[in-house]
Amino acid sequence: MADLRDEFDVVVIGSGAGGAPIAYELARAKRSVLVLEKGALLRTQDERGPGRLSDFKRDEMFNAGPERIITTPGMVNTGASFFTSHVEPDLNDEPHVFTNVDRPQDGSKITIEGYTAQVVGGGTQLYGAVSLRFAERDFKLKTANQGRQLKGDPGGDALKHVIDWPFDYDAIEPFYAKAEHLIGINGTVAGQIKKFSQDNYQTPLLPNPISEFARLGMQRLGLQTYRTPLAVITQKHEPSGRTAGDPKVGYVNRYGDPLGYKSNTWVSLLRPTIRDGHDLELRPNCVVTHLEASGRKISKVHYRDPSGNRRTVSGKLVIVACSAIESVRLLMLSAEEDPENFASLVRYRQDGCLLGRFFLTHAFGGAEVQIKGQRFDKSISLDSDYATDSCASEDFLDAHGLWAGGAIYNNTSDQCLPITMARTEGDTDLDFFWGGFIGAQDHTSEAALQWLNGAFGSRLSAAFMANQIPRFENRIELHPDVRDKWNRKCGHVIKNFHPHDEQVMNLFADVCRQIMVEGVPKYTELGSGSVYGNAVRIANHIMGGARFAPSRELGVLDPNCRVWDADNLYVTDGSFMPTSGGANPTLTIQANAFRVASHLLTI
Amino acid sequence: MLARVVDKESDWILNHCTKYLARDNTDERHSFFGLDAGLPRAKISECWRFPVVDADDSGEAGASEHNHVSFVYRGRDAVVRLLTPCLGLHAPADLRPVGDSNYLSLTLRVPKGRRYRYRFIVDGRAQLDPINPQVMDTAQNEPWSCFWTSSYNEPINLERSEMALIGRMTSALLPFQGRETRNLIERGLNDGNVAHFFRMDIHVGVANYIDNILAREERHHLHSYKLCLPMIDRVLRRRNPGVEPADLSDPIYKGLFDDMKNDTPELARDGWDHNAYGNPGYFLYILRRHTWTGAFSHPKYGGNPGGLGWAFLGETFRTSADPSLSAFNWARAIEPPLGNSGEYRG
Numbered sequence: 001m002a003d004l005r006d007e008f009d010v011v012v013i014g015s016g017a018g019g020a021p022i023a024y025e026l027a028r029a030k031r032s033v034l035v036l037e038k039g040a041l042l043r044t045q046d047e048r049g050p051g052r053l054s055d056f057k058r059d060e061m062f063n064a065g066p067e068r069i070i071t072t073p074g075m076v077n078t079g080a081s082f083f084t085s086h087v088e089p090d091l092n093d094e095p096h097v098f099t100n101v102d103r104p105q106d107g108s109k110i111t112i113e114g115y116t117a118q119v120v121g122g123g124t125q126l127y128g129a130v131s132l133r134f135a136e137r138d139f140k141l142k143t144a145n146q147g148r149q150l151k152g153d154p155g156g157d158a159l160k161h162v163i164d165w166p167f168d169y170d171a172i173e174p175f176y177a178k179a180e181h182l183i184g185i186n187g188t189v190a191g192q193i194k195k196f197s198q199d200n201y202q203t204p205l206l207p208n209p210i211s212e213f214a215r216l217g218m219q220r221l222g223l224q225t226y227r228t229p230l231a232v233i234t235q236k237h238e239p240s241g242r243t244a245g246d247p248k249v250g251y252v253n254r255y256g257d258p259l260g261y262k263s264n265t266w267v268s269l270l271r272p273t274i275r276d277g278h279d280l281e282l283r284p285n286c287v288v289t290h291l292e293a294s295g296r297k298i299s300k301v302h303y304r305d306p307s308g309n310r311r312t313v314s315g316k317l318v319i320v321a322c323s324a325i326e327s328v329r330l331l332m333l334s335a336e337e338d339p340e341n342f343a344s345l346v347r348y349r350q351d352g353c354l355l356g357r358f359f360l361t362h363a364f365g366g367a368e369v370q371i372k373g374q375r376f377d378k379s380i381s382l383d384s385d386y387a388t389d390s391c392a393s394e395d396f397l398d399a400h401g402l403w404a405g406g407a408i409y410n411n412t413s414d415q416c417l418p419i420t421m422a423r424t425e426g427d428t429d430l431d432f433f434w435g436g437f438i439g440a441q442d443h444t445s446e447a448a449l450q451w452l453n454g455a456f457g458s459r460l461s462a463a464f465m466a467n468q469i470p471r472f473e474n475r476i477e478l479h480p481d482v483r484d485k486w487n488r489k490c491g492h493v494i495k496n497f498h499p500h501d502e503q504v505m506n507l508f509a510d511v512c513r514q515i516m517v518e519g520v521p522k523y524t525e526l527g528s529g530s531v532y533g534n535a536v537r538i539a540n541h542i543m544g545g546a547r548f549a550p551s552r553e554l555g556v557l558d559p560n561c562r563v564w565d566a567d568n569l570y571v572t573d574g575s576f577m578p579t580s581g582g583a584n585p586t587l588t589i590q591a592n593a594f595r596v597a598s599h600l601l602t603i
Numbered sequence: 604m605l606a607r608v609v610d611k612e613s614d615w616i617l618n619h620c621t622k623y624l625a626r627d628n629t630d631e632r633h634s635f636f637g638l639d640a641g642l643p644r645a646k647i648s649e650c651w652r653f654p655v656v657d658a659d660d661s662g663e664a665g666a667s668e669h670n671h672v673s674f675v676y677r678g679r680d681a682v683v684r685l686l687t688p689c690l691g692l693h694a695p696a697d698l699r700p701v702g703d704s705n706y707l708s709l710t711l712r713v714p715k716g717r718r719y720r721y722r723f724i725v726d727g728r729a730q731l732d733p734i735n736p737q738v739m740d741t742a743q744n745e746p747w748s749c750f751w752t753s754s755y756n757e758p759i760n761l762e763r764s765e766m767a768l769i770g771r772m773t774s775a776l777l778p779f780q781g782r783e784t785r786n787l788i789e790r791g792l793n794d795g796n797v798a799h800f801f802r803m804d805i806h807v808g809v810a811n812y813i814d815n816i817l818a819r820e821e822r823h824h825l826h827s828y829k830l831c832l833p834m835i836d837r838v839l840r841r842r843n844p845g846v847e848p849a850d851l852s853d854p855i856y857k858g859l860f861d862d863m864k865n866d867t868p869e870l871a872r873d874g875w876d877h878n879a880y881g882n883p884g885y886f887l888y889i890l891r892r893h894t895w896t897g898a899f900s901h902p903k904y905g906g907n908p909g910g911l912g913w914a915f916l917g918e919t920f921r922t923s924a925d926p927s928l929s930a931f932n933w934a935r936a937i938e939p940p941l942g943n944s945g946e947y948r949g
Binding site for chain 1: 614615617618619621622623625626627628632633634635636648649658660661662663666704705706775776777778779816820821823824853856857860864884887888891892895896899900901904912913916919920921922923924928929930931932933935936937938944945946947948949
């Protein structure tokens with residue numbers, strides 16, 4: 001790589017939802033852009049050539065393949081199994097340590113929760129493609145809660161660290177519309193409580209018939225429904241030059257798409273920009289180790305090439321978008337490399353340092369039933385069919401004393417394939433794949449057939465995604481002892497929920513349960529609940545840790561996602577969020593990245 | 604020759620080796636339970652992936668009957684040649700630089716269902732592949748590295764008697780080793796997909812699958828199988844004198860599984876040695892997980908020949924709205940000739 005360019009207008013670290021929109025916009029505005037991506041570039045089959053194959057497969061063993069063993073010493077799960085997708089990290093090479101902030105006596109564990117995919121396109125390759133906007137209220141939760149009394153807030157501190165976003169829904173709305181247009185999303189506007197200036201959705205495909213029970217349940221509860229926006233194209237998508245086909249195959253959530261129908265940031269943003277001849281260079285299999293500063297400017301980005309050789313590159317602008325945990329970690333590692341200058345830019349270990357603080361996930365959970373006497377082919381589906389915003393309305397929140405709302409949608413593709421069905425039996429978390437199957441030792445022979453007979457094509461669930469209370473104590477740190485394969489300190493996730501989160505989650509879980517009760521004529525209840533009490537569960541929704549704020553006292557980033565004391569350093573993955581929103585975060589990360597890009601074009 | 608050298612893009616090679624090989628740390632993080640202690644491969648991730656055995660993705664005629672096998676060597680200063688019978692032992696082939704990386708590689712097009720030995724000749728000296736853990740001895744007791752392609756169905760690490768016992772146990776574990784499966788087979792559901800059938804019995808396929816993953820992906824469990832299978836054999840023979848374990852009925856196996864699950868005193872009484880393996884229920888879980896993944900994973904892994912496990916689900920479970928329709932139309936998503944997707948090439 002001796003002849004590689006080493007100077008660019010913009011260096012973007014990470015090719016997923018936070019990085020790709022900026023690369024797209026700035027390259028098209030005649031800037032030279034380099035995208036550094038830790039993971040591989042796995043192409044669609046047609047991209048590889050006529051008759052050739054993609055390295056994404058419709059293959060359940062790619063989703064969560066063979067068992068591996070955690071070997072990091074001193075963890076409570078040392079020696080335990082883990083199962084990851086082929087594009088997720090090897091936890092022995094790149095561990096994340098989790099500790100419950102309220103129960104340190106429980107010890108620490110290695111976790112896959114919160115890791116997003118290491119591949120060009122990042123988390124948008126494996127996600128379920130649910131692309132909801134946040135509700136208007138989600139942007140102003142401090143203001144919206146002034147003078148309100150919350151239920152389930154025994155310490156009266158639920159709102160202590162809540163801040164408003166530095167702009168309102170109206171300010172980001174054009175960028176939502178832009179993202180929906182450029183990414184390629186199907187869904188319906190009608191039924192959503194959010195205002196839309198444009199309807200850029202493609203037409204949704206017919207829902208899986210099993211979803212009708214969920215729609216009916218929502219309707220009978222008086223909840224207004226809409227077709228869940230999904231980042232899967234159903235029609236020709238002009239901006240990215242993609243043609244539509246048959247995406248309903250059950251290999252959507254947790255799978256990369258060999259055909260490119262799923263609108264990951266590679267096929268929707270980066271690939272067309274490169275094809276159109278813009279000055280956008282992508283270097284996959286290159287991991288950034290640290291940033292170097294000269295005064296207030298990031299002067300060099302240090303990375304390892306695919307062989308592990310040390311390389312540097314410089315950019316007039318440096319955009320960090322490695323996903324929230326890894327971005328915070330990168331800034332901290334850079335600060336430890338340069339405890340004087342770089343550390344001062346991010347105020348690392350200084351009074352008032354907020355880097356790593358207010359790490360957020362979501363309050364989430366749901367309800368699941370097994371429908372009696374009816375069976376559907378759930379493998380002909382995308383991830384979700386119907387959603388409702390009704391639990392984000394002011395009336396709903398006031399009636400129940402909640403600080404913020406959320407979205408509810410039904411899952412369709414869950415458990416539609418036989419290995420996944422066994423692996424996720426009992427709705428166990430990502431660290432405990434196959435855990436329910438271990439307990440179900442009676443599932444053999446005829447009993448296994450009876451289990452399949454009850455479950456196969458008959459399970460229906462509704463899930464909720466709601467705001468989590470921001471806590472100062474919830475944070476990302478560098479772990480002092482555990483190191484990655486580059487001998488760098490690994491990320492340490494320290495968090496738990498706030499008691500009011502339990503109030504939120506219990507109520508939403510009950511609504512999900514009621515949807516099942518009202519919508520499904522005969523069923524066996526499999527359970528309802530939430531992740532409250534299981535703080536490690538993150539659903540790969542990782543936010544906060546470098547929140548933006550109107551003043552440097554309140555946040556790590558300014559309202560344009562620039563590190564306050566650095567001139568050219570921006571962070572644009574989910575870590576900028578001061579509150580996590582009542583919906584899956586990806587579309588908002590993308591919209592905000594487009595917003596930041598529009599700002600960068602003015603400087 | 605059965606194999607030939609093919610060009611493979613440098614990016615493809617890097618995409619398949621960087622994550623596993625590039626690193627600074629030299630701890631033995633990947634020696635599960637000390638399996639590769641002291642060996643270079645204990646320091647890298649997922650050494651079982653090497654050489655990389657993947658689809659022949661050339662789009663050429665006959666591609667579905669071949670694999671591409673990519674050999675990778677770390678270090679570019681040495682002259683490295685590949686010596687393998689499938690190219691001809693008189694014709695070693697040079698590994699090539701992968702772009703300007705520090706890796707050398709060579710990709711062969713090899714028929715499916717084959718196993719071959721090979722060595723690297725590094726600066727004139729023959730050696731084993733330091734990454735690949737698979738080694739086979741020749742008749743002259745010479746160790747060679749080895750690889751096998753998809754659908755290889757001869758025992759690798761397990762004895763045939765062990766394979767037979769695994770096959771019988773998986774038969775008793777799976778939901779379809781009875782009349783219904785035989786019906787499926789008799790109805791000829793797998794026309795056109797029989798090329799790699801070892802036999803038409805899926806449990807034999809699952810046993811092959813287990814033998815395969817115990818040699819590659821989950822080598823760390825081979826020892827458990829080697830410990831537990833003789834004990835299971837002993838228990839069954841003690842309980843059923845004069846009858847081969849493979850000939851015992853499902854209810855007897857159900858009793859065995861219950862004893863393993865509950866770790867009953869009867870299990871120890873009849874021959875389970877807890878000093879050798881303390882948790883029979885955990886072994887049952889491993890066996891169940893392996894059985895389930897084998898029976899329902901893509902047929903290329905060997906345990907679901909011709910999609911028979913999928914076909915069982917699709918035939919058994921019909922939609923309630925229209926019983927003539929399958930509740931698992933797996934073929935529409937899967938590549939021809941196995942499935943009938945008009946879009947996807949797998």
